[in-house]
Amino acid sequence: MKFAILLLSFFWLGGFASAQTLQVTGQIMGEISPCGCSPGKEKGGIARLSTYLKANQGGLWVDLGNYSSPPTEQGELKNQLWAKAFTDNSLFALLPGPLEFSQGKRGLAKRPLPYLLTNLLSPVANVDRVKTQVDWQFFGFLSPELLSSGRHKTDLLGGVEFFLKEVGKNRSAARHRALLFRGSDQELKEIVQTGLFELVLPANQAVLEEDQKEILVLGTRQYPLPPIKGQGVLEISLDNQKTVRTLWLDKAFEADKAWVPEFKAYDQAVEKLFESFLKSQQKAPDKRVYKGSAYCVTCHQEEGAIHQGTAHAQAFGSLEKVGRDRDPDCIACHSAGFLKGGFVSKETTPGLENVGCESCHGQFRPHVEKPPSYVNPRQKVTEKTCKNCHQGSHSPDFKFETYYPKIVHTKQR
Numbered sequence: 001m002k003f004a005i006l007l008l009s010f011f012w013l014g015g016f017a018s019a020q021t022l023q024v025t026g027q028i029m030g031e032i033s034p035c036g037c038s039p040g041k042e043k044g045g046i047a048r049l050s051t052y053l054k055a056n057q058g059g060l061w062v063d064l065g066n067y068s069s070p071p072t073e074q075g076e077l078k079n080q081l082w083a084k085a086f087t088d089n090s091l092f093a094l095l096p097g098p099l100e101f102s103q104g105k106r107g108l109a110k111r112p113l114p115y116l117l118t119n120l121l122s123p124v125a126n127v128d129r130v131k132t133q134v135d136w137q138f139f140g141f142l143s144p145e146l147l148s149s150g151r152h153k154t155d156l157l158g159g160v161e162f163f164l165k166e167v168g169k170n171r172s173a174a175r176h177r178a179l180l181f182r183g184s185d186q187e188l189k190e191i192v193q194t195g196l197f198e199l200v201l202p203a204n205q206a207v208l209e210e211d212q213k214e215i216l217v218l219g220t221r222q223y224p225l226p227p228i229k230g231q232g233v234l235e236i237s238l239d240n241q242k243t244v245r246t247l248w249l250d251k252a253f254e255a256d257k258a259w260v261p262e263f264k265a266y267d268q269a270v271e272k273l274f275e276s277f278l279k280s281q282q283k284a285p286d287k288r289v290y291k292g293s294a295y296c297v298t299c300h301q302e303e304g305a306i307h308q309g310t311a312h313a314q315a316f317g318s319l320e321k322v323g324r325d326r327d328p329d330c331i332a333c334h335s336a337g338f339l340k341g342g343f344v345s346k347e348t349t350p351g352l353e354n355v356g357c358e359s360c361h362g363q364f365r366p367h368v369e370k371p372p373s374y375v376n377p378r379q380k381v382t383e384k385t386c387k388n389c390h391q392g393s394h395s396p397d398f399k400f401e402t403y404y405p406k407i408v409h410t411k412q413r
């Protein structure tokens with residue numbers, strides 16, 4: 001086994017670059033580590049990816065974009081961690097997505113990452129139109145249609161036509177051509193029809209794990225898609241075989257310990273941000289509209305007793321146990337009405353920690369004050385309500401049919 005690995009690395013070092021493996025990620029969307037909501041089933045995260053990349057150093061890593069978080073203070077901390085992961089592991093090319101483009105060209109100029117974008121109207125210092133690796137040329141297409149703001153759309157003029165002109169200008173006959181792509185199916189078809197590219201890598205555009213496909217089928221062609229949220233790597237060999245496989249970064253990959261200090265520093269910074277958020281809340285006018293479960297239970301004792309026996313009533317304690325009760329990324333689903341006139345902290349809004357009655361039934365409205373209308377304000381609780389929280393890797397086993405019986409508290413039980 002060891003011998004085989006040595007032999008392989010020898011081949012690579014010996015310049016058999018056409019046997020190189022592309023390692024493709026994309027649509028990471030700020031996920032720096034798995035949430036911990038489903039221990040044993042968690043995948044991805046920077047530290048696991050790092051273990052994988054260190055063990056497979058002969059590869060060529062490309063990312064299809066949308067790696068970043070929105071540029072809030074906490075978001076920027078996450079973006080810094082990813083930027084470090086990209087740099088430490090020699091990311092070869094990054095096709096910026098709409099998330100990176102949210103501040104236009106200026107946003108791209110902020111971080112020195114190996115951006116690749118061929119259909120950029122005017123040059124930006126750290127953005128290449130083409131990248132070359134031995135006998136391969138890489139190009140990048142981001143559809144202007146995906147940029148919401150007209151202001152930034154103008155940075156990417158002309159769509160497919162402009163793009164193809166730029167490829168023509170940069171093309172060298174001796175090389176194979178690969179394309180990193182994010183756009184519509186129609187745009188993909190038009191570009192593929194030109195026959196210019198030997199390898200086309202469309203970005204996965206799914207936001208939720210349950211909506212993602214591993215293969216995009218377009219007419220008679222099929223394109224493999226890398227897993228979202230950094231949960232896996234798509235491997236493609238650049239030899240004649242063009243073998244493709246999706247490698248899920250599950251528990252077989254241990255987290256790289258080299259990242260422990262980085263994550264510790266991140267947690268501390270997040271706590272600090274949360275403390276200053278709490279301070280700002282003390283001065284802010286009281287906008288609390290959630291009453292808390294204790295209030296509901298004064299009239300709905302039976303429902304209250306059942307609710308108390310469910311995991312929902314312990315949800316905040318689960319965060320405390322793992323020391324993440326001061327991370328807004330976690331609090332939202334483990335409390336009632338966070339940042340929506342509900343939970344702020346255990347001290348300022350006691351009784352709103354944990355998933356409460358109003359997490360499902362909606363914030364209290366005086367449904368008992370005007371007897372004929374008391375049923376009106378009530379929102380019907382359906383499977384969709386559960387999925388606000390029971391989604392993707394936060395609850396991979398969720399099925400309404402099996403979960404609902406564990407929390408049911410209607411009289412017709």
Ligand code: HEC
Pocket residue numbers: 291292293295296297298299300357358361363364365367368374375378
């Ligand atoms: C002052 C007493 C009182 C309080 C406090 C109260 N309710 Fe009610 N609630 C009622 C009564 C009375 C009904 C109608 C009779 C019934 O269906 O049990 C009702 C009905 C409901 C219903 C079912 C409506 C239906 O169509 O059957 C829900 C859901 C509900 N309440 C949720 C809540 C929640 C959540 C809270 C706390 C935010 C709350 N209630 C607080 C008295 C109260």
Ligand code: HEC
Pocket residue numbers: 311312314315316318319332333334335355359360381382383385386387388389390400402403404405406407
């Ligand atoms: C506001 C977010 C939220 C909503 C809405 C929500 N849940 Fe949950 N649910 C949680 C959290 C958080 C936990 C984990 C609690 C813990 O153990 O810390 C959980 C745990 C559970 C569990 C226990 C799982 C287990 O096996 O231990 C069940 C069952 C469950 N939810 C069912 C439901 C159903 C059914 C709905 C919709 C009617 C729903 N939940 C809506 C957040 C939510």
Ligand code: HEC
Pocket residue numbers: 034035036037038039318319322324327329330331332333334388389390391394395396397398
């Ligand atoms: C989108 C909503 C959501 C977010 C955000 C969220 N959780 Fe959860 N969490 C859940 C749900 C739902 C469950 C219950 C999962 C189940 O049993 O199916 C859960 C369960 C848990 C559990 C209990 C696991 C066990 O032992 O059974 C822990 C611990 C936890 N989450 C930690 C976190 C942390 C830490 C974060 C932030 C990094 C976080 N959660 C963010 C929804 C969420």
Ligand code: HEC
Pocket residue numbers: 293296297300303304305307312355356357358359360361379380381382407409410411412
């Ligand atoms: C995890 C989501 C969830 C939580 C938390 C929750 N409920 Fe419900 N509740 C439901 C669902 C689902 C139903 C049945 C469907 C419907 O009536 O909307 C229901 C029904 C009810 C009803 C109508 C009962 C009947 O016999 O028809 C009342 C009253 C009620 N809940 C009160 C409460 C109170 C009080 C709490 C807090 C102690 C609470 N619920 C917490 C999901 C939830």
